[in-house]
Amino acid sequence: MINTNVKYLKGVGPKRALKLNRLDIYTVEDLLNYFPTKYEDRRKISNIIDVENDIKVLLRVKILKPPTIRKVNKKMSIIKVIASDDTSYITITFFNQDFLFDKLILNQYFYLFGKCKRIGSNIEMINPDIENVNESVKSGRIMPIYALTNSLTNNELTKLIMQCMRDYSAYIENILPNEIIDKYNLLNKKDAIRYLHFPPDGKKYTLAKKTIAFEKLLVLEIGLLSIKSKLNLSGEGIVQTNTSLSDKLFSNLPFKLTNAQLRVVDEIKLDMQSNKPMNRLIQGDVGSGKTIVAIIAMLISVSSGYQASMMAPTEILAMQHYQTIKEYLDKSGISLKVEFLSGSTTKKKKTEILRMVKNNEIDILIGTHALIEKNVEFNNIGLAITDEQHRFGVRQRAMLSNKGKNPDILVMTATPIPRTLALMIYGDLDISIIDEMPPNRQQIITKVIKGNDKEEAYEFIKKRIYEGRQAYIVAPLIEESETMELDSASEIYEKLKNDYFKEFNLGLLHGKMTNKEKDEIMDKFYNGEINVLVSTTVIEVGVDVPNSVVMLILNAERFGLAQLHQLRGRVGRGQYQSFCILVNESKSKHSKARMQVLQDTNNGFLIAEEDLKIRGPGDFFGSRQHGVEKYNIENLIQDIKIVQNVQLLTKDLLTHNPSLIGEEYKALKDKILKLFDKENIVFN
Ligand code: ADP
Ligand code: MG
Secondary structure, eight states, X not given: OTTOBGGGSTTOOHHHHHHHHTTTOOBHHHHHTOXXXXXXXXXXXXXXXXXXXXXXXXXXXXXXXXXXEXXXXXXXXXXXXXXXXXXXXXXXXXXXXXXXXXXXXXXXXXXXXXXXXXXXXXXXXXXXXXXXXXXXXXXXXXXXXXXXXXXXXHHHHHHHHHHHHHHHGGGOOOSSOXXXXXXXXOOOHHHHHHHHXXXXXXXXXXXXXXXXXXHHHHHHHHHHHHHHHHHHHTOOOOOOOOOHHHHHHHHHOSSOOOHHHHHHHHHHHHHHHSSSOOEEEEEEOTTSOHHHHHHHHHHHXXXXXXXXXXXXXXXXXXXHHHHHHHHHHHHTTOOOOEEEEOTTSOHHHHHHHHHHHHTTOOSEEEESGGGGSTTOOOSSEXXXXXXXXXXXXXXXXXXXXXXXXXXXXXEEEOOOOOHHHHHHHTTTSEEEEEOXXXXXXXXXXXXXXXXXXXXXXXXXXXXXXXXXXXXXXXXXXXXXOHHHHHHHHHHHXXXXXXXXXXXXXXXXXXXXXXXXXXXXXXXXXXXXXXXXEEEOGGGGTTOOOTTEEEEEETTGXXXXXXXXXXXXXXXXXXXXOOEXXXXXXXXXXXXXXXXXXXXXXXXXXXXXXXXXXXXXXXXXXXXXXOSSSOOTTTTTOOXXXXXXXXXXXXXXXXXXXXXXXXXXXXXXXXXXXXXXXXGGOOOX
């Protein structure tokens, strides 16, 4: 019943179902699990006499005079009506809502919710949300605000969820065993869902949030740890011990590896020597030198008689790796067959590469997710590396792994995550950390400025362009929707193009572009055809344009610190002094303190720790796509204690009852199996 397709709900036809589908809502269950991102407190009734300009309030008024309606033209009509409460009068204006005319009956009482305008002694409300007090649903309570796509309104979705809560909530079952619910003071799932949509008060809301976060985290954690233990138990990996090629590379390196790099190389060597498959994550800040570590690992694999592969999330990144590797090998006098495969490889070339990979005529294959397509068959892959993990998920990794007989797996990410959380978020992987930068790194100069000083920043960028450099301008992060984010980026782009940067070439990059479109823009930026790249946060991942020296971030206060740090890492990649300018539009002390952290340190791990303290752990969970579900828990976890409790509980469960035997665990187990690939889980 809870699996009922939304298109069969009362009031939902095929058209509206499609709109819901666009939000990834297909069943009643999906709908009930589509939680609000914000709330509107409509509990308190205000007095008209007390209202302030432009602040949303709830009023309870009586209609004093019959309404008037005026047709301004074919497209516009205006209803005006006068009402009052015990304290004062108010004029209410409705544009284009003719259907209200008959409902605004003299002497009847209504709730109004909206912003007021005070003009002299006159108080006016325009297009308020209006309800007859006898039929009121939304007034007197806390109302949800959902993240929406076009053409579905918050009202429609709220109504639909109310309807489903009424008709289907009986079918909501607990996934957590009662014992756990009691022990951690959680709610029943049914109540938790109800209170998250329609919280009666702050306390219940917090509990509901805790309950849902706890459940989702537990499912995630047991799933990930089970995968890990399966991988460790299943033994029979590949033993790779020959270091002749990597030794040769070593003796030809133009620099000395840092201690952190050396330590991680040792950890990898131990894994590769062992007959258990390696499943290791390298976490290292942008520029900490992960690539060379990856190359060393691939060389060990090749000299041990196997093939190695490396996958990156975009064509540009993959190409970058390909060129870097070729260069290192050339300089060290190592001749190997290295090839590149991506979506844009010609058919002829692709056929050729596939044949050679299969015949063991290619030693190292670099590419995009084209590497995990079915038709790519390795002869004997020993090592599969993926770069920039948060773009790939557990599932993709499993697909790579299945291309051989338990090859060693190495994952690399530049997102620093505090140690306490990393254990959980990367529960399926062993973790190595490169927490040291190569020496003599140039410091990026970071400056926080106020909104009013933006023009100076633009002038600063212009000067750099005249010197032959390039710059990034990042548009504000808009959490509600990607569409709105795009709108804002396009607007900024248009404005700058026609104004401050008239004489230059600007480019626009955003998440709604196809990979091909993105690559085209990035190519132009790379070649210097574009002077300034206006972008949403899509440039976060691994882009390397050494000539770009300014990173200007608008409304920086809306970003997480870790994210800002990632963005900053796009500059300072060449020989030129680089700058990061953060525009802080907020006046709050809190926001000032956060920005200050970035100005003060370049250490990604320190910044991540600060972010954890200031914003809570939620953000970090969003930074890894697990490929198992849209894990929309970022907004739910604000308390590190939940994370710690779940961690301890998972360990305890997997020690004492690894197969989750018992009727009380059935629902939990089913949920985990549903979300993770079954073959990766050990339950019997
Ligand atoms: P990331 O960890 O962001 O992938 P890269 O591997 O791209 O970083 O390394 C960034 C730059 O630092 C490269 O130009 C690389 O050659 C250089 N590099 C890496 N390790 C060292 C080192 N130990 N000493 C000096 N330079 C290094
Ligand atoms: Mg890298």
